Amino acid sequence: MKVEARPIAHVTIKGAGSELPEVKSAVHARAGDTLDRSLLQADVRRLWALGIASQIDVSVTDSDEGPDVELALIAPPRIEQVVGGGAHAELAMLRALEGALYDPERVQRIAALAERRLQANGYLRARVGARADVACGRATVTLDVHTGPRFRISALVVEGSALPVTATTFEGDLGRVNVIGGMLELSGFVYELSRWIDRHHGKGWLEAKASDPDVRYDEARGSVSVHTTIAPGPRYRFGALPIDGGDARGRAIAEAIVAPLRATPYDLVAFQAVAARMRVQLREVGQYANTIATTDTVKRAVEITIQLRRAAP
Amino acid sequence: MRAAAVALVSALSACGGGAYLGAPLPSACERTLGACEYALHLRAWADRGPAPDPALHAYVSRIANRIARVSTLARTPPVVIAGEGSAAVIGDTIVFGREQLVRLGSEAELAAVLAHEIVHIEGGHAGLNRSIAVDDATMRELEGSADERAVMLLERAGYPGSAMVRALERLRDDPFDARHPRREERLRRLALLVDPRDRADDGRARFLTAIAGGPVGLDLGGRVGDAFVFPRAGLTVPMPAVEHSDVGSDFLVGYADGYDERYATYALGPQAAAELVARLSERRVLHLSIGDVVVGRAPGPAPDGSSLVRLVETMRRELWHLYEPSEVAVIARAREAVLLVVDGGDARSAIEGWAKRVRAPTADERSRVRSPRIVLVPAPRAGTVGELASTCIDPAAARDLDDPARRLEAGDAIKCTDRVSATGGAAR
Numbered sequence: 001m002k003v004e005a006r007p008i009a010h011v012t013i014k015g016a017g018s019e020l021p022e023v024k025s026a027v028h029a030r031a032g033d034t035l036d037r038s039l040l041q042a043d044v045r046r047l048w049a050l051g052i053a054s055q056i057d058v059s060v061t062d063s064d065e066g067p068d069v070e071l072a073l074i075a076p077p078r079i080e081q082v083v084g085g086g087a088h089a090e091l092a093m094l095r096a097l098e099g100a101l102y103d104p105e106r107v108q109r110i111a112a113l114a115e116r117r118l119q120a121n122g123y124l125r126a127r128v129g130a131r132a133d134v135a136c137g138r139a140t141v142t143l144d145v146h147t148g149p150r151f152r153i154s155a156l157v158v159e160g161s162a163l164p165v166t167a168t169t170f171e172g173d174l175g176r177v178n179v180i181g182g183m184l185e186l187s188g189f190v191y192e193l194s195r196w197i198d199r200h201h202g203k204g205w206l207e208a209k210a211s212d213p214d215v216r217y218d219e220a221r222g223s224v225s226v227h228t229t230i231a232p233g234p235r236y237r238f239g240a241l242p243i244d245g246g247d248a249r250g251r252a253i254a255e256a257i258v259a260p261l262r263a264t265p266y267d268l269v270a271f272q273a274v275a276a277r278m279r280v281q282l283r284e285v286g287q288y289a290n291t292i293a294t295t296d297t298v299k300r301a302v303e304i305t306i307q308l309r310r311a312a313p
Numbered sequence: 314m315r316a317a318a319v320a321l322v323s324a325l326s327a328c329g330g331g332a333y334l335g336a337p338l339p340s341a342c343e344r345t346l347g348a349c350e351y352a353l354h355l356r357a358w359a360d361r362g363p364a365p366d367p368a369l370h371a372y373v374s375r376i377a378n379r380i381a382r383v384s385t386l387a388r389t390p391p392v393v394i395a396g397e398g399s400a401a402v403i404g405d406t407i408v409f410g411r412e413q414l415v416r417l418g419s420e421a422e423l424a425a426v427l428a429h430e431i432v433h434i435e436g437g438h439a440g441l442n443r444s445i446a447v448d449d450a451t452m453r454e455l456e457g458s459a460d461e462r463a464v465m466l467l468e469r470a471g472y473p474g475s476a477m478v479r480a481l482e483r484l485r486d487d488p489f490d491a492r493h494p495r496r497e498e499r500l501r502r503l504a505l506l507v508d509p510r511d512r513a514d515d516g517r518a519r520f521l522t523a524i525a526g527g528p529v530g531l532d533l534g535g536r537v538g539d540a541f542v543f544p545r546a547g548l549t550v551p552m553p554a555v556e557h558s559d560v561g562s563d564f565l566v567g568y569a570d571g572y573d574e575r576y577a578t579y580a581l582g583p584q585a586a587a588e589l590v591a592r593l594s595e596r597r598v599l600h601l602s603i604g605d606v607v608v609g610r611a612p613g614p615a616p617d618g619s620s621l622v623r624l625v626e627t628m629r630r631e632l633w634h635l636y637e638p639s640e641v642a643v644i645a646r647a648r649e650a651v652l653l654v655v656d657g658g659d660a661r662s663a664i665e666g667w668a669k670r671v672r673a674p675t676a677d678e679r680s681r682v683r684s685p686r687i688v689l690v691p692a693p694r695a696g697t698v699g700e701l702a703s704t705c706i707d708p709a710a711a712r713d714l715d716d717p718a719r720r721l722e723a724g725d726a727i728k729c730t731d732r733v734s735a736t737g738g739a740a741r
Contacts, residue, residue, distance in 0.1 A: 016505050022497070052501045075505045078465075089437060093455065095385070096436030099465030100458040101502060109451050110458070113441075120445045171620050173346045173443075187446075272613075276638070280595065283661060311659065 008035050009066035016075030017052045026050060027071060035060065035067050047073065054102070076101040077139040085128070085143030090117040094130065094143060102132060102139035111143075122150040122183040124217065124224070149222030153180050156225070161196070162205050162232035169196065184224050189213060193228060200232055204266035206295060206302075207233030236266045239296065239303035246308025250287040254278055254306050266302045278306075286311045333625055334360050334584035341404075346624055347443040351404030353628050355393060360582025361649060363396050363411050363531055370394055372523040373427075376420060377407060380428045383469035385435050392427075396531045397562065399484050400426045402439040407431070412531060415524050415687060417483050418716050418728075420516025421467065421476030426484070428463035428470075428477070452492040460499050464506045473513040478503050483716060521689055521726050529710065529730055530684035533563040533580065541565035542674045542682045543580050546646040548603065549674040550578045550653065553667055574657040576667065577634075581643075585632045586650030590643050595661075599642075599668055606668045607643045611635045611654070642668040685710065685730035692721045698728075705729030 008031050017023050026046035029039050044056050054076035061068050079102050082095045091114050097107065111130040118126035125148030132139045156178070158165050172178040172188040193210050200208035213228045238261045243254045257278045261271065275291060282289055290307045331338045334356050342349035374392050381389040391406045398410035407430045417423050433439055438455050441447050447455075460481070464474040478500060486496045493499075534543045540551040541560070552558060553576055555567030564579035581589065590596070593609030614636060615626035630636055633652075640660035642653040651671070655664045674682075685707065692701050699717030702708040707730045715728045 017501060020501060020504060022501065050501055051498060052505055078506065093436040093438060096432055096438075096462060097458050098462065100461035101505060103454075106454045106458065109454050113445075113447065113451055116445045117441070168619050174342075174344065174349070174621060176345060276594075283659075 006035055007031075007066050008033050008069055009063055010068045012068070012070045013073070014070065015053070015073035017050070017073060020052075022050060023047065023052070023073070029069055035069070040069065043071065047071065075137075076103055077134050077137045078102065079132075079141055080138040082141045082143065085145040086147075088118065088145070088147065090114050090121060091128070091143060091145065093117075094128075094141070097141065102134065102141070104132065107132065107141060118147060120183070120185060122152060123147040124151045124184075125149070125219075149219070151184065151217065151222050151224045153178070153182055153184050154218070154221070154223035154225050155227070156180055157227045158193075158196075158230060159227070160230040160232065161200075162208070162230070162235070163196070163199055163203065165196075184215070184226065186213065186215065189226065197230070200230070202268040204235040204237070204302075205232040206236050206266070209233075234300050236295070236300045236302050237263050238266055238271075239263075239299070239301040241304050241306065243306045243308065246282075246287050246289075246310070247285075249285050250282055250289075250308045250310075253281045253285065254289065254308060257281070258306065271304065282308065283311075331621070331625060333588075333628075334582070335587065338621075338625070342621060342625075346620055347440045348404060349621065350443075350624060350628070351406070351440070353625065354403050355406060357582065357585070357628070357632055358393055358395050358408070360584045361580070363394065366394065366527060369523055369527060372519075373409060373414070373423065376424050377427045377431070379470050380424055380431050380466055383466055384428075384431050386431065390431065390434055396533070400430050402430050402433045404439065405434055407434075411527075412529075413484055415527065415529060416714055417480060417520070418517060418719060419476065419479070420520040420523075421472040421513075422480040422483060422515070423520060424470065424472050424516075425463060425467055425477040425480040428466040429459045431466065432459040432462045449491040453494045456493045457499060457502060460503060461506055464503065468511075468513075471513055473511040473515055474507045475509060475511060476515060478507055479716065518726065521728060524728075525687050525689050527687055528684035529687060529714065529734070531562060532682075532684045535562070535682035536560045536565055537678045537681050540678075541578055542678045543649070543651050544674070544679055544682055545648045546580060546644065546651045547673055548644060548646070548651050549672050549678055550651060551670050551672075552576060552578075553663070553670075570657065574660075574663075575655070576663075577654040578651065579634065580649045580651050581633065583645060583647065583650055585629070586643050586645050586652070588629060589633050589635075589641070589652075590645070593641065593643075599665060601669060601671075603644065603671055603673065606671070607645070608664055608668060609641065611639045611641045613638045640664040644668070644671060685732050685734050687714070688729050688731045689726040690729045692723055692725045692727050694723050696721065701727050702729075706731065707733040710734060 008029060010031055011027065011029050013023060013027055027043045029043055033039065040058055044058060047053060047056055053073040055074035057072040059070045079097050079100055082098055085091045093110055094114055107130050111128045115126055115128040127146045129144035130141050132141045167179060170178045170189055170192040172185045176182045177185045178189045190213065197208050197210055209231055211229045213226050216225050241258045241262055243251050257274055261274060279289055288309050288311060291304050293302060293304045295302055333353055339352040341352040373394065377392050378389040393406055393408045394411050395408045396410060397412055399413045400407060400409045407427060460477060464477050467476055468474045481496060481499055532544060534541060540549050542549045552565055552567045555569045555576060558565060558567040564577065567576040590607050592612045593607065596607060596609035599606045599608055615623055615630055640655045642664050644651045653664060653667050655667065690704055693704060697717060698715045698719045698721060699712055701721060702711035704727055705711040710730045711728060721727065
């Protein structure tokens with residue numbers, strides 16, 4: 001560029017948002033500055049970051065006074081229509097773009113969201129595309145939607161559970177998700193499975209674990225089956241539940257309450273109920289109880305030490 | 314045995330036998346968990362919303378109808394006027410926070426907020442997170458597009474599109490909200506859509522008439538000295554001797570013994586309180602001069618069960634703000650109940666001692682926590698709201714309630730208050 005290295009004569013900003021203070025402050029080139037490509041590139045980057053122009057045209061024209069710089073901000077077109085795609089409710093978020101500014105990245109992001117929504121509603125092979133035709137400052141977005149079959153769960157088998165599994169144990173939504181006849185929401189199923197394993201832990205199967213779900217699709221029938229296996233492992237028991245500290249009265253109360261649990265299968269909820277009852281009775285004789293639990297993997301026992309202390313006077 | 318009991322509860326709920334806040338579960342709870350959650354939220358608002366204002370509700374609903382008619386919706390969404398917060402969509406209902414509503418400057422600005430929410434309903438944005446995880450960047454795009462489409466709906470309904478810009482400027486901005494675009498960014502994009510020469514009627518006079526006489530705050534109560542006054546329940550709760558305390562518009566929390574002991578007081582709706590009382594263990598009744606006070610131990614975390622049982626129980630605990638077993642006292646009144654909660658230390662005796670100190674508020678306390686009311690004062694001359702606010706009894710409140718840069722002509726109404734707010738908690 002011949003004009004480079006000469007002092008700029010004028011800098012003009014025009015087009016979309018040119019009156020906005022942040023637009024004016026984004027342009028650092030000033031009359032009198034030496035014209036430099038990197039200076040203008042930095043201005044264009046700052047203007048672009050404001051997100052109000054779909055195109056920024058920079059022109060430099062030579063004049064007797066020196067180079068004139070013009071930055072023209074082209075506003076994004078407004079979306080006039082969203083057409084095609086059929087009547088699926090999941091596409092409403094794309095239709096609600098009518099009237100908004102056309103932003104290709106936004107449209108693709110929302111198309112991807114609509115696609116995931118269709119998939120979550122059982123159209124596991126759904127694909128949603130969107131293209132735009134822009135003319136005279138207006139955009140028409142055309143949707144290209146292929147839903148494929150709606151998959152429903154034909155089998156949901158959880159083998160090996162030590163706790164009774166019912167039809168709704170892994171249900172994600174009422175009769176609709178992660179139940180036979182409903183849609184598969186795999187991440188939700190995995191979450192519910194982990195909760196189920198937690199339930200096993202709370203009931204004494206401290207080594208319980210589940211296999212990764214084996215998911216199989218039948219494209220022809222539009223069905224999906226899920227199999228997983230739980231390995232509960234050995235069931236742990238309460239240990240000797242020793243009682244330390246406190247006075248004879250406190251220890252007698254604690255002993256009477258915890259004794260029935262000794263050597264029985266470990267049950268977290270049952271122990272919490274016992275501990276709450278024990279604390280109430282101890283409070284009446286001015287004592288508190290702390291509990292410290294350890295797990296013995298050799299004896300397969302949960303040892304809980306009950307430490308009594310007197311209330312501060 | 315336990316598993317059988319849980320299964321029975323689950324079966325009852327699925328058949329509509331469950332209950333929430335004094336009534337059977339809504340029919341939405343037989344469709345989807347999302348629809349059920351929305352319906353339960355709305356019931357919770359009915360249990361403890363702001364004092365009903367039928368005229369204001371009818372006015373806001375009329376504006377919602379005017380916008381809905383130019384949208385793709387087949388019917389106008391119901392509108393609930395709630396307490397705190399801005400506006401949001403719950404299911405197909407628009408919930409509008411009263412505190413924010415009165416800070417708007419015109420009917421067109423009210424229409425702008427409603428139009429934004431109506432776009433969320435058109436697009437099925439509400440509850441998306443129930444079925445799929447939506448990242449923050451995508452949520453920001455949905456919010457930004459709702460602003461922009463709302464401009465089109467406003468113009469179709471005969472309002473100036475610039476009202477969307479003014480409404481955004483009036484609503485409180487949350488800089489930590491990652492799910493909305495930054496306000497400056499929203500305003501910049503709106504500037505590309507809005508015609509500044511649009512002179513359509515913004516309906517300011519109608520809007521001001523609709524909100525005149527109403528409270529600026531929520532009339533939930535406030536702190537007076539070391540006590541919290543609950544005007545609806547007619548109770549004053551003195552805070553025990555604590556080392557540190559936090560106050561909000563409807564709660565007071567104190568901490569003692571290096572934060573090991575916590576004393577909290579807040580209000581619940583009458584039905585939420587009744588359900589809490591029914592679930593207290595070690596329940597006993599104290600017969601005090603203020604009436605009967607139920608004391609007991611609050612339940613711990615929500616039990617296991619079907620997804621519906623877990624949802625309902627989780628929502629109960631959220632209403633109660635109780636997630637761990639705590640010692641509580643419930644003082645029930647017709648319009649609301651006041652809750653005292655003690656954690657740590659000798660909570661059982663502390664709760665009883667604290668309940669015995671609760672009393673009726675004095676006339677001075679009632680007066681101090683009453684929210685100022687909005688009054689319209691004619692501008693003595695032309696000027697901006699910021700300049701003319703000195704005409705009002707509380708100029709700072711007048712500047713906060715309206716856009717200080719808004720230009721008024723002589724005789725135009727200035728949004729003033731009838732008195733100076735006496736507490737930070739009652740009228741923020």
